[in-house]
Amino acid sequence: MKKFVFTIVGFGIAVLIMLNLFKATLPFYWANEEFCDKMELFNADDSGFDLIYIGPSAVKREFIPSVFESSLDTLEIRAFNFGTAGVYYAEENYLVRNAMTNEAFIDVEYVLAFGQEPKKIMDDHFHKLRIKYALDWHSYISCLRYFYEKQDMQQVYRYTIMFIENQLCIGEIFEMVEWHFTEFGVPEELHELAGYVPYEWSVSNSKKSSNQHDKFLNEHEEDKFIPGFRKKPSTKNGIRKASSSEFVLIKDLYLLNEIARISEKTFIPVYEPNMNDFIGLDSLQVIYFGDGKNYPEYFAIENRWDFKHLNEKGAIFHSELLAKLFENEISGVTGQDNDEKIKGGNKKNDKAKSKKKKGEKKIKGDKKKKRGVKKDKRNDRGKKTDTSKKSKKNSKKKSKKRKASIN
Amino acid sequence: MLLLLASYVFYAYWDYRFLSLIILSSGIDYYLGNAIYTTQVESKRKQLLLSSVVANIGILAIFKYFDFFIASANTLLDSFGVSTQLGLLELLFPVGISFYTFQTLSYTIDIYRRKIEPTKDVVSFFGFVSFFPQLVAGPIERASDLLPQFKSDRKFDYSNAMDGTRQILWGMFKKVVVADNAAIIVDSIFNNYQDASPFVLFLGAGLFFVQVYGDFSGYSDIAIGTAKLLGYRLSINFASPFFSRSFSEFWRRWHITLNTWFRDYVYFPLGGSRQGKRRHLINITIVFVVCGFWHGAAWTFIIWGFVNALYFVVEQRFNLVSDKQVPLEELRFPKPGDLFQMFMVFSAIAISLIFFRSPDLSSAFDYFIEMTDFGGKNNYILGAKMYTLAHFFELLAYMMIMLGFEWINRANSFGLERISKFKIVRLGTYFILTLLCLHYFYGDNAFVYFQF
DSSP states (O other): OHHHHHHHHHHHHHHHHHHHHHHTTSOTTTTOHHHHHHHHHHHHOSSOOSEEEEESHHHHHHOOHHHHHHHOSSOOOOEEEEEOTTOOHHHHHHHHHHHHHOGGGTTOOEEEEEOOOOOOOOTTTTTTOTHHHHOOHHHHHHHHHHHHHTTOHHHHHHHHHHHHHHHTTTTTHHHHHHHTTOOOOOOGGGGGGTTOOOHHHHTTTOHHHHHHHHHHHHHTOSSOOOOTTOOOOSSTTSOOOOOHHHHHHHHHHHHHHHHHHHTTOEEEEEEOTTSOOOOSOTTSOOEEOOOGGGOGGGGOGGGBSSSSOBOHHHHHHHHHHHHHHHHHHHTTOOGGGHHHHHHHTOOOOOHHHHHHHHTTSOOGGGHHHHHHHHHHHHHHTHHHHHHHHHHHHHHHHHHHHHHHHHO | OHHHHHHHHHHHHHHGGGHHHHHHHHHHHHHHHHHHHHOOOHHHHHHHHHHHHHHHHHHHIIIIIHHHHHHHHHHHHHHTTOOOOOOOOOOOOOTTHHHHHHHHHHHHHHHHTTSSOOOSOHHHHHHHHHOHHHHTTOOOOOHHHHHHHHHSOOOOOHHHHHHHHHHHHHHHIIIIIIIHHHHHHHHHHHHTGGGSOHHHHHHHHHHHHHHHHHHHHHHHHHHHHHHHHTTOOOOOOOOOGGGOSSHHHHHHHSSHHHHHHHIIIIIHHHTTTSSOHHHHHHHHHHHHHHHHHHHOSSHHHHHHHHHHHHHHHHHHHTTOSOTTOOOGGGOSSOOHHHHHHHHHHHHHHHHHHHHHHSSSHHHHHHHHHHHTOOSSOOOHHHHTOHHHHHHHHHHHHHHHHHHHHHHHTTTSSSTTSOOOSOHHHHHHHHHHHHHHHHHHOOSOOOOGGGGO
16 A cells, blocks of 8 residues: 555656656747746846836737837836736736846846736636636635635635646647747737737727727716726725735735835835725835726726726826826825825925935936946846847747737 | 445435335335235236336336327327327336346246246345446446345455456446547537538438447446445446447447347247247337337337348348357458448447437438438538547547457457456556546536436
């Protein structure tokens, strides 16, 4: 009996070790094809980027790096959009955590992440969802605790099953092999957009997005779109008590902040107007849009693509707004003041705090000097530069084929 | 006792309400088996046996066939202009009922025939009926084989357990890698058969045959392997049926425990081949039709059984099988003639399975009509979608692996029994098969035979 158990367990361990050794040859984002494409674009840029914004399709479709950059008053920053469709909480947490410690992002100073809560794994997604590859121990425990606090045992079960599937590489083995033989790259026309993909471009390739747009317009013929999914603060001062499940997410944010501090980066979660209120983040840097009522443009039909996404016009508005909030945040204005600031035209407050912080940030005059240092850093990674050139060629070749997958 | 409890927990996990049904069925046959044995009066023995048959078939009829008969009667009444519609029961179908009913039925019949003695051990008998590895989809065991194993002491045997583990791995490969991959293409073809070319439709039928084989024989291997781990020996259910060169050989190699059950409890009582050639062929037809009906309460299964009866009857009537045919186990490599015969048997069975797969008779006939429509259809299902085409070649590779191992082990009980004398080759094979199983082991693809 002992011999049998040892043989079977030994074989199982050997299989697991082999799989994990093979997994170790892949970059952390390997299973997210869009992220892989954007990574090629990111690496191919010679000037480097200072800010990345990681998140789901809301980021991919709404954050225009060029508009963001030009809307900054005092800072000279190059931004890159790492939004990819269908990135749930677990995957985003995993990507952000790894991006902050990965060598490929060594030049990046600011890491923005889309504020969201773990989503339920529905029947259609069970066993199939892409977060499977990203459910490492940390993401799994966070999601497990979140749903346990919500007393949603079905989700506890589903996340557990998918975590086990992830550890056993179920459904991923061929993809792991294929990754080494796949050429990634984005269409040439997207090169200038630094990862931003407007919805308007997707229509010709995706019937689904076109249908979503038509459905949205049909249901909102008049110029009224009421974002019914925003919760209002339940106390007078706008601060409500965080639920136990929210504390799990807050804890995660603090952890990410700590990783950022060690990696000498600045981590800033972004809570957009269509997100639920999120509190308890006073000591963190957060871009918090506050009450959605203060941003009517955000919900104007002319600015929206569908119920969840802005169109290109909306994306311009959003990127400009985000730039202002970002600048305020890193110059020391707290998240709760943001609403007033935007409405009142960037009122300066708390000068002492601001002064202290400004000393740490890049101002336009220092930028050139800093760039020179960055280029040297990149040249140290000579291999990477070569790969980037190669990938640029590949991406041109593959651009047409890839366009569909991007969209 | 522990095994009995484990079996009941296993069954109750699906639906605890139907646990009472299996306990009831076991209780009836335990009591009647003892009563038949102790009764000396022949007429009373017959009555008791009849009670057992009525009780078992009655349970099966209520849960499996009642709605079918009512629906058929309603259709008949409707065709005569009678508008009255009889109500359907619409009961949930208890998983494995066809399997354990046949198992308990064989117990009382064998006691009646004085082939076995009834057991006094209630736990052993209830354990025999509900033995979890084979409870829901067979193999259908005889009391004379399995029941004594419950009473005897079992010691853990390393080589037996390793053999069981290998058989489980082989079963998983057939189910997860071959059958589930075939199912994707088969579903795509059968759901869009109106738009597919005859070539694709033939391919769909062939792949469904592969799917059913991988699925059902895979389950049987997992069940037999699991039983081996526990120290039990179950009957072989499949013996490389794809290498059959005649229909009679095919049915000796396919779902062996069910076919031998029908042979012993239906075909022989009908007279078998001893009452003239004509009666022999009629008996064969009856057995095949009943076998089809056992699979499901639908006309499609009955027609499937009838078509296979026709194949068998034609082969028997015209003596199409040569007496000089070399047994498969003695062939080193199949000759071109053998390959042709294998292909013909495979194709004919695959075509009959169109009835098996179709949701109703009209869909099955439509499928046949489309198979003869050679004008204007393209192979869109395989051609237009690169994914499906790549998938098809992947599946083809797995089928070749399956057939290769089965050919090597055609004289053994399962495909991984003998691989190579080199340990590294054996370990490499297990490793690759494990990786393939892990890669495809997702989703909740149920076994096809769970519905029976």
